[in-house]
Amino acid sequence: MKREWRWAGLVAALVLAAFTPGAFAEEAHVYVAAHASYPELSGDGLTAGTGVTAYDVEETLDAGGSDLHLGLDIFGRFGRHRLVAGFSQGEHEGENSLSQAFGFDGQLVTSGDFDSKIDLSRRKLLYGFAFVNSGMVDFGVLVGSEGYDLSTKLSQFGSSREVQIDSPAPAIGLNFGVRPPVVPLRLYGEVVYSSLEISDVDTTLTDATVSLDLYIIPVLKLFGFQAGYRYYDLEAEDKAQGAKFNYKFQGPFAGVVLRF
Numbered sequence: 001m002k003r004e005w006r007w008a009g010l011v012a013a014l015v016l017a018a019f020t021p022g023a024f025a026e027e028a029h030v031y032v033a034a035h036a037s038y039p040e041l042s043g044d045g046l047t048a049g050t051g052v053t054a055y056d057v058e059e060t061l062d063a064g065g066s067d068l069h070l071g072l073d074i075f076g077r078f079g080r081h082r083l084v085a086g087f088s089q090g091e092h093e094g095e096n097s098l099s100q101a102f103g104f105d106g107q108l109v110t111s112g113d114f115d116s117k118i119d120l121s122r123r124k125l126l127y128g129f130a131f132v133n134s135g136m137v138d139f140g141v142l143v144g145s146e147g148y149d150l151s152t153k154l155s156q157f158g159s160s161r162e163v164q165i166d167s168p169a170p171a172i173g174l175n176f177g178v179r180p181p182v183v184p185l186r187l188y189g190e191v192v193y194s195s196l197e198i199s200d201v202d203t204t205l206t207d208a209t210v211s212l213d214l215y216i217i218p219v220l221k222l223f224g225f226q227a228g229y230r231y232y233d234l235e236a237e238d239k240a241q242g243a244k245f246n247y248k249f250q251g252p253f254a255g256v257v258l259r260f
Contacts, residue, residue, distance in 0.1 A: 002172065004028070004118060006010075008109070010174065011021065014146075020140070021119070022148060022194070024027070024143060024147065025219075026036070026145075026228055027077070027079075027225070028076075028077060028078045028079065028230060029076070029077045029189075029196075029259055029260065030074070030075070030076045030077075030203075030259070030260045031073075031074070031075040031076075031186075031213075031257055031258070031259050031260075032072070032073075032074050032257065032258045033072070033074075033211075033226050033255055033256070033257040033258075034072050034255050034256055035069075035071055035072075035226060035228075035253045035254060035255025035256075036068060036070055036071075036074070036254060036255060037068075037071065037088065037090070037203070037229065037230060037234070037251060037252065037254075038066040038067070038068060038069070038176070038251050038252060038253070039066060039069060039090070039250055039251035040064065040065055040066045040247035040249070040250055040251050041057055041064055041065070041067070041092045041118065041247060041248070041249055042057055042064055042067075042247070042248050043056075043057050043245070043246045044056045044057060044246050045057070045152060045163075045243070045244055045246065045247070045248040046243060046244040046246045047054070047154065047163050047243055048150075048163055048219045048251065049128070050058040053083050053097075053169075055154070056236055057085075057092075057118070057247065058083075060096065061094040061096060061118075061154075061185045062094040062095060062096035062116075063092045063093060063094025063116050063118055064094075064257040065092075066090065066251055067090060067092045067093075067108030067118075068090060069086060069088050069089065069090025069249075069253075070088065070089060070090065071088025071089070071206075071253075072086060072087060072171045073085070073086035074086060077138075077146065079133070080129055080130045080133045080140070081127070081129060082127065082128030082130060082132075082140060082142070082175070083108075083126075083127060083128070084125075084126040084127075084128060084142060084144070084175070084190070085124060085125050085126070085259040086120060086122075086123070086124050087121070087123040087124070088120075088121070088122050088225075089119075089120070089121045089122070090119075090120055091117060091118060091120070092117070092118045093115075093116065093117050093118075094115070094116040094117075094118075095115050095116075098141070104157060114165075115154070115155040116152065116153065116154050116155070117151070117152075117153045118133070118150075118151070118152050118247070118250065119151045120148065120149070120150050120234075120247075121148065121149040121150075122146070122147075122148050122207075123146070123147050123148075123149070123191070124144070124145065124146040124147055124171070124192070124207070124218060125144050125146075126142040126143065126144035126146070126173070126192070126260060127141050127142075127144050128142040128175055129141055129143060131204070133247075134137065134180075135181060135201040136178060136179055136181065136242075137174075137177070137178055137179075138176065138177045139174075139176045139177075139178070140175060140176075141172070141173070141174060141175075142171070142173040142174065142175055142190065142192060142238075143171070143172050143173075144170075144171060145168050145170055146168075146169050146192055146194060146205065146207060147166075147167060147168040147169055147209050148165075148166070148167065148169070148203075148205070148234060148236075149165075149166040150164070150165050150166070150236060150245055150247070151163065151164040151165075152164075152243070157178065161210070161239060163214065163243040165201060165236045165238050165243065165245065167198065167201045167203050167236070168198075169194040169196055169203050169205055170194060170195040170196055171192045171193065171205075172189055172192070172193060172194070173190055173191050173192035173207075175187050175188070175189065175190035175191075176188070176191065177189075177215070178188075184214060184215035184216070184217070184221060184224070185212065185214060185215070186213040186215075186221075187210075187211075187212050187213075188210070188212075188213070189208075189209065189211070190203075190208070190209055190210050191206070191208040191209075192206070192207045192208070193205070193206050193207075193208070200240040201236065201237070201239075201244075202236070202237045202239065203234070203235070203236050204234075204235045204236075205229075205233065205234045205236075205258050206230045206232070206233040207232050207233075208230070208232075208233075209228060209230040209231070210225055210228055210229055211226055211227065211228030211229075212228060213257050214226075214227075214228070215259070221259050222258065222259055222260075223256070223257070223259070224254075224257050224259075225255070225256055226251070226255050226256065226257045227253070227254045227255055228254075228255065229250070229251070229252050229253070230251065230252075231248075231249075231250045231252055232248070232249040232250065232251065233247075233248050234246075234247050234248075234249075237245070
């Protein structure tokens with residue numbers, strides 16, 4: 001818990017630094033994008049307790065494939081300083097009829113149905129500094145926190161189990177942007193990585209995204225549409241519960257963007 005507060009204090013200090021008078025010496029803009037994504041889920045996991053159950057998301061649960069996630073991202077440019085925030089939420093459901101499988105009690109079951117529901121809530125707050133900050137191109141580093149709330153609920157042969165892991169994750173990454181002065185386009189990309197063990201939860205995650213904005217009015221660039229692709233790789237282990245997740249969410253997203 002002390003580590004969480006130290007990281008929260010660091011992020012707060014860096015964000016406050018972005019709002020010093022010198023930060024506005026150059027052009028400042030805020031981008032707000034609401035989007036819907038359709039990531040494909042793959043991976044595997046392990047539940048714990050009486051009758052440990054290992055499963056594959058696609059083969060065992062039949063919960064792979066694409067499903068709807070909704071989210072909101074905010075990106076602020078203040079001179080060389082950046083502020084990146086966002087969240088998203090989505091769920092994947094599966095139903096599979098098995099001819100032979102092990103139940104939660106560890107006994108072999110010859111037939112039955114396997115229902116599942118996997119929920120992911122993701123949030124992030126990052127401060128960035130642009131080492132390259134020209135009129136068209138910027139490139140810099142990101143530091144802050146990216147957290148998640150991941151739950152897997154399994155119902156099999158008359159019994160059910162839900163495993164949940166919720167953890168903040170200090171993160172570091174890189175971002176870039178390309179903004180032609182007249183053409184109504186903006187290209188943006190970022191990759192964030194974190195690896196941390198805290199409160200019996202061991203987390204490793206990679207979050208990478210690239211997006212392209214197309215604005216309705218070329219010069220003003222106040223409103224437009226956004227399309228992109230996100231890759232989210234999360235490995236988490238709760239040593240207290242004995243549960244493990246190794247999930248990958250990847251796929252396209254689209255939405256609208258406002259620029260102030």
